Amino acid sequence: MAFADYPVHTLMTITTRPDLVFVEGQGSWMTDQNGKRYLDFLQGWAVNCLGHSAPVMIDALNAQARKIINPSPAFYNEPMVKLAELLTQNSCFDKVFFANSGAEANEGAIKLARKWGRKNKSGAYQIITFDHSFHGRTLATMSASGKAGWDTIFAPQVPGFPKAILNDIASVEALITDETVAVMLEPVQGEGGVIPATREFMQQLRALTKAKNILLIVDEVQTGCGRCGSLFAYQLSGIQPDIMTLGKGIGGGVPLAALLSTEAVACFEPGDQGGTYNGNPLMTAVGHAVMSTLLEPEFLPGVLARGEHLRTRMLALCSEFGLEGERGEGLLRALQLGRDIGPQLVEAARELNPQGLLLNSPRPALLRFMPALNISFEEIDEMTEMLRGLLKKHA
Numbered sequence: 001m002a003f004a005d006y007p008v009h010t011l012m013t014i015t016t017r018p019d020l021v022f023v024e025g026q027g028s029w030m031t032d033q034n035g036k037r038y039l040d041f042l043q044g045w046a047v048n049c050l051g052h053s054a055p056v057m058i059d060a061l062n063a064q065a066r067k068i069i070n071p072s073p074a075f076y077n078e079p080m081v082k083l084a085e086l087l088t089q090n091s092c093f094d095k096v097f098f099a100n101s102g103a104e105a106n107e108g109a110i111k112l113a114r115k116w117g118r119k120n121k122s123g124a125y126q127i128i129t130f131d132h133s134f135h136g137r138t139l140a141t142m143s144a145s146g147k148a149g150w151d152t153i154f155a156p157q158v159p160g161f162p163k164a165i166l167n168d169i170a171s172v173e174a175l176i177t178d179e180t181v182a183v184m185l186e187p188v189q190g191e192g193g194v195i196p197a198t199r200e201f202m203q204q205l206r207a208l209t210k211a212k213n214i215l216l217i218v219d220e221v222q223t224g225c226g227r228c229g230s231l232f233a234y235q236l237s238g239i240q241p242d243i244m245t246l247g248k249g250i251g252g253g254v255p256l257a258a259l260l261s262t263e264a265v266a267c268f269e270p271g272d273q274g275g276t277y278n279g280n281p282l283m284t285a286v287g288h289a290v291m292s293t294l295l296e297p298e299f300l301p302g303v304l305a306r307g308e309h310l311r312t313r314m315l316a317l318c319s320e321f322g323l324e325g326e327r328g329e330g331l332l333r334a335l336q337l338g339r340d341i342g343p344q345l346v347e348a349a350r351e352l353n354p355q356g357l358l359l360n361s362p363r364p365a366l367l368r369f370m371p372a373l374n375i376s377f378e379e380i381d382e383m384t385e386m387l388r389g390l391l392k393k394h395a
């Protein structure tokens, strides 16, 4: 079917999309309505950790769809319990609440922290977040986010989210008052441009929050589930947070997210939290298949090796074209271009023929890479060669 024959005008405009309709995906490749193939370094925005249409996900979906799709959130179901057990056995957390999106998991984290503050800190409710952070698109999570312009766009904001500066512990300390209940951050700021919180900063934050009896919340919607080379990114800095949120990779492409906390913090009472699809067995069965794959012995070392390979290739491009540098953890990486050619490169990469390349530029002088965690080394090389060709023209 030709693009013009798709009634795309019936969709609300929420972003500028290219004139393409994707019809198939397989591993690290997607195919558009004309049959053109694209090497995918977006993977649903760091979501499809096993690539497109991973067989283990298809099997889990099929098997669960034949058993039961929706008993109701008022009852336990098997995949929900099995996935919660897997997550708690492999993290420092004891309790799980499943949600459908990262923003919803973060809303849950905010509610849980405020409830804990009501019970344990005479109603303290403020959650310190960070400039350039991203926590989602609901009113509260937009208010928590430190994105420029988001403080006014749907004013009035949800109050109670003072902003500190990442990797600057004094800026956090300066904001702490009797009303402070938590500090929330992404271990690597994803949408902000792949900016890692340093190991030292994470440790300082943990020490400070412990000393002040404040909760530490990690938003691992983007960094969790193997993306940074460890199962969860907080593990890279050797600390134990009180609350963690997961999304994106946990479902490998299906809508699934999770809110986790320690036993001491899990203070929701019946009626406080819920949702129609939360813990839905169709999604949690897929989540269990995805997480089980990530936990296979060779998987996470493979992510680190691929991340190192990508890093080496990007550093070579840096010296060849005089670019600024490279940063990130595992397979959440960015190439610092040193000039504002990111959006131009994204478009030219997509328009390459016969095969296109899908890239992302969260800031004009930056390219972000978030490929499948099982991408092949050859595909990383292929992307590098395509990008080299583009840099010759545009850099």
Ligand SMILES: *Cc1c(COP(=O)(O)O)cnc(C)c1O
Pocket: 100, 101, 102, 103, 104, 106, 134, 135, 136, 137, 186, 190, 191, 219, 220, 221, 222, 223, 247, 248
């Ligand atoms: C994507 C993202 C979210 C929002 O997740 P949705 O599923 O889009 O609601 C929240 N926090 C971080 C760090 C993210 O990267």
